[in-house]
Amino acid sequence: MAVTAVTIQTMHSAETLSQFSTIDALMQGIYDGPATFGDVKRYGDFGLGTVNHLDGEMLALDGIFYQITGDGRVHVIPDKAKTSFATVVFFQPEHRASLPKISSFRGLQSWLDRHLGSRNYFWSVRIHGTFSMVRVRSISSQKHPYRPLAEVAKSEAVFERRNVTGTLVGFRSPPYIRGINVPGYHFHFLSDDKTMGGHVMGCSLIQGKAEWACHRTFQMKLPDDPAFRRADFSEHDAEALKSAEQ
Numbered sequence: 001m002a003v004t005a006v007t008i009q010t011m012h013s014a015e016t017l018s019q020f021s022t023i024d025a026l027m028q029g030i031y032d033g034p035a036t037f038g039d040v041k042r043y044g045d046f047g048l049g050t051v052n053h054l055d056g057e058m059l060a061l062d063g064i065f066y067q068i069t070g071d072g073r074v075h076v077i078p079d080k081a082k083t084s085f086a087t088v089v090f091f092q093p094e095h096r097a098s099l100p101k102i103s104s105f106r107g108l109q110s111w112l113d114r115h116l117g118s119r120n121y122f123w124s125v126r127i128h129g130t131f132s133m134v135r136v137r138s139i140s141s142q143k144h145p146y147r148p149l150a151e152v153a154k155s156e157a158v159f160e161r162r163n164v165t166g167t168l169v170g171f172r173s174p175p176y177i178r179g180i181n182v183p184g185y186h187f188h189f190l191s192d193d194k195t196m197g198g199h200v201m202g203c204s205l206i207q208g209k210a211e212w213a214c215h216r217t218f219q220m221k222l223p224d225d226p227a228f229r230r231a232d233f234s235e236h237d238a239e240a241l242k243s244a245e246q
Helices: 005-011 023-027 105-115 149-155 226-230 238-245
Strands: 016-020 046-050 057-061 064-068 074-076 085-089 095-099 122-138 157-173 184-191 197-215 217-221
Touching (some): 023 149, 023 238, 046 122, 046 157, 046 184, 057 157, 057 184, 064 197, 105 184, 105 197, 149 238, 157 197
Parallel strands (some): 016 217
Antiparallel strands (some): 016 085, 046 085, 057 064, 064 074, 095 197, 122 157, 122 197, 157 184
16 A cells, blocks of 8 residues: 555654664664664654764754764764664754753753653753753764673763853653653753763753653654564663663
8 A cells, every 4th residue: 555645744743753773672782773864864853862883872953963972072974874773853842941040950850840741741852051061971882792781881981061052952751661762851962063962961051941842653663683683672671771871
């Protein structure tokens, strides 16, 4: 049966959050995915993830996909490069608000909790502002045999910048998504001068603006490869994920 233009529009609408692979696959060391970033761009212009071989952190902003490698440098990702995990949307903010001075990453999340809606939906969040401090991490490219993410994260590179202007790109995912994505908040950062970024571990905000949107449609594309087919996902290690994320 032919796919109609209406169906295609629905699959790629701003309400739809699209994901490639699962967080538990990444946790188990499945770092090679078949999707190219050219493919991913068909599903969103805003999001986060990683590059094959776990080669740094990925952030998509205004349709440009950036890679922050283990040395902290920022690169534009070519369409032919591949990803082992990505979450993207076509970002069309439904709400906007000015942010007050916020002294911690936890405080920022608490502010968002008071302004976002139900925890049972997905929310995309974009925050642009001036930060008194941002602490981020990135992981260097891995080689076979791949170690689990919780082990690799122990050797992550951590970078901190003070008085920097930039953008947080992220999502708040519902609690029932455990094993598929990261429940709660997940943010990556990119400085305005494109010299610094990564997975956010901490921040404090001087001033800024938040934009957010709700996503009630979720679709996922799973890798078709031997490592994924053999993996055992019957158990989810929440503590290992928390360790890897923090």
